Amino acid sequence: MKIVIAGAGIGGLAAALSLHRAGFRDVTVYERVRELRPLGVGINLLPHAVRELTELGLADAVASIGVPPSRLSYYNRFGQPIWSEPRGLDAGYRWPQLSVHRGEFQLLLAREVERRLGPDTIRLGCELIGVEHLDPASPEARAAGHAEFARFLRKDADGRTEEFEVAADVVIGADGIHSAMRAQAYPEEGGPVWNGLILWRGTATVPTYLDGRTMIMAGDGEQKFVSYPLVAPGGAEGATRLNFIAERRAPEGVDETADWNHAVDPGPIEELFAEWRFDWLDVPGVIAAADEILEYPMVDRDALPQWTFGGSTLIGDAAHAMYPNGSNGASQAIIDGRTLAFHLANEAAELGAAAAQAGAASDTGIATAVRAALAAYEADRRPATARLLEMTRQLGPEKVMQLAYDRAPQGFADIHDVIPAEELQEVADGYKRTAGFHPAALNERASLTPDSAPWMED
Template identity: 50%
Template sequence: MRVVIAGGGIGGLATALSLHSAGITDVVVLEAAKEIRPLGVGINLLPHAVRELTELGLAPRLSDIGVPTGELAYFNHRGQLIWSEPRGIAAGYKWPQYSVHRGRLQMLLLDAVRERLGPDTVRTGHRVTDVVTENGKVIARVGDSSVGPCDLLIGADGIHSAVRKGFYPSEPAPLWNGLVLWRGTTRARPYRGGRSMIMAGTDVQKFVAYPISDPDDTGEVEVNWVAERPLDRQAMSRGDWNRRVSPDDFLHWFDTWTFDWLDVPDLIRRASVVYEYPMVDRDPLPRWTHGPVTLLGDAAHPMYPIGSNGASQAILDARVLASALARHDDPVAACEEYEAERRPATAKVTLSNRQRGPELVIKLAYERAPEGFDDVEDILPLSEREEIAARYKRLAGFDPEMLNNRPSYDVAASTK
């Protein structure tokens, strides 16, 4: 079976590795960028994604670049604790949760693809502009040339997917909810033990921070942070993570957020670089698979970066699709099985993220006590906080008991 993957991001590279693990080695990855470089800022890999990367044999490499997250904690805009919970191994999972630099993760996956499938597997400077199906085979158009024919083309080409656009030409631009994220990294002293992911804020304004490196010789770590609030102008570059801005553009909205455990304005002010990104997604699609062509990752289900699920869901897509392809002679039947499992699941996550997902506790705490509280139990009982957290884990596929006991997507393991 010959497979072409449009897109060399995390989803596309994880798919190539998953196919290789499933015994499908005639794979080509077409990446639009002329060179793949370690760009971007931090992301989180939840235990369900770490499980899949572990089963692909990448656990030691992932441990080298990631910080195992030990705690997730929510605070109000005054720095008062609303809810905290252990994460990863400390929460009873068999696999850790990692905070990593997105670019370093992409390079890790790229190196593994080149080692396992060959140095020419990933072809840079190849932007897929269209796909053509003829007699059950697929040809990818790349500018004035083409790649193919192949038995299956996987559109993993991001939120502005040309493959998706070919099937849904009238779909509007990514949908913006009026909020903007400013993202950056800053060298700083560790806080709350050094392995905590924190979210602080109100119903409309939020700050997220987590370390993505171990301490250096001075004791400082690289802290990834995200500042979020509505924008009083039209958002620029919907779906572009790499638009640079000055911290002065938004620092004034956070200049009083100095807590006894974290100095928010200092982190913003000292960032090495800051990116502006409108919070956008797309409506769930009625169909991903069109003959021997299917969608994956952000091309299939772009979602708000809430609940740390974007990259994790793309990795799950890759594993489910590869498992189905290894068990079916017909790639179309395999894609339909993959879609039947993954499309409803990711649609639920996308729609839940529009309602704040697990971050709902911040919104409720502010609505019920906008000036702060003496005891969070008086405004948001523990049982309600626990149910919000547990509900999202179940919906997104990383409830501890469910994940620990779920059969592997590895073909060899699933057929024993």
């Protein structure tokens, strides 16, 4: 089975490793940029994603570049505690949560793809520009031996471009929030949807706060500060390298262009948070110490009615870009790749068994198996991510901060005077259930690694 992936981001690379683990060998990843560089700042890999990475044999490698947060604690804009919960192993999961630098994690996955699938698996400088889906029974598809045709634009160092086409059985659109494959399927959709908030993301080396491993969120739905360590405590003299996100309704002049490379001056952002000096964290001090601050609008995309067209489908942000409330974007992309590989492997195994019984595979057998697998993948993942997307629009687990603000905008002596403990617990539990990482459900759920695959490709 010939599989083409467009996009060597977190989702595309995780899908390549998942397909390889499931037995597929003819997998090629085409990436638009001409060089993979460690771009971005911090992301969180929640226990449901770390489980998948563990089952891909990457637990130690990912742990070596990440920090398992001990707790997630929410505060109001005065630094008063609202809710705090243990995370990862401390919360009863069989897998940790890991905070990692997105760019380092992407490069780790890319190295692993090249090591396992071969050094020329990732083709850089190749931008997907369209996919044609033929009827598998058509004479053209029969002649080509494949029904999907992905078209790419290759750019060389001098800016010269060349168009080329790749025939495949499966094309996976892992091309991110500005997905070309999605735009082709939904030409009227336009750009991402902006809610008027702006995120300023950065990393900074600052004095260790709390236990050195706590992820904190302070503020409410209008203005918020999030930080978590990217390096375990114990480094240079009580200092820690942390990731932070400062979030606020956009000031005048800031627009909604969603570009991860847009660096800005920290001064005005520090001003916006000037009052946020808590006795356990100096927020303006963190902002002032930033290595670089990247500005990004809080954008997502509406849920789609369909991801799969012929033998092509969407994964990750291309399928369901969502707000970072709940820190789930990268984790969901990883689970998409694993789920897709699982269903493709199951259908391929059935196809192999049927062909063995009949003495040969039918001409259109692969296309039929692919369509069944993509339908099963979409049935598993599209409704689940649509529910999650909707929850992130309602602030996800961070809703507790808005509740505290609505009920006590000037602060409180004790949070339980304002929000009963049971209500706080239900917000946290409800989000985990929807996102598929409630400890009981995750610990018990069957693995997405297919059973041994006797049909495995050489």
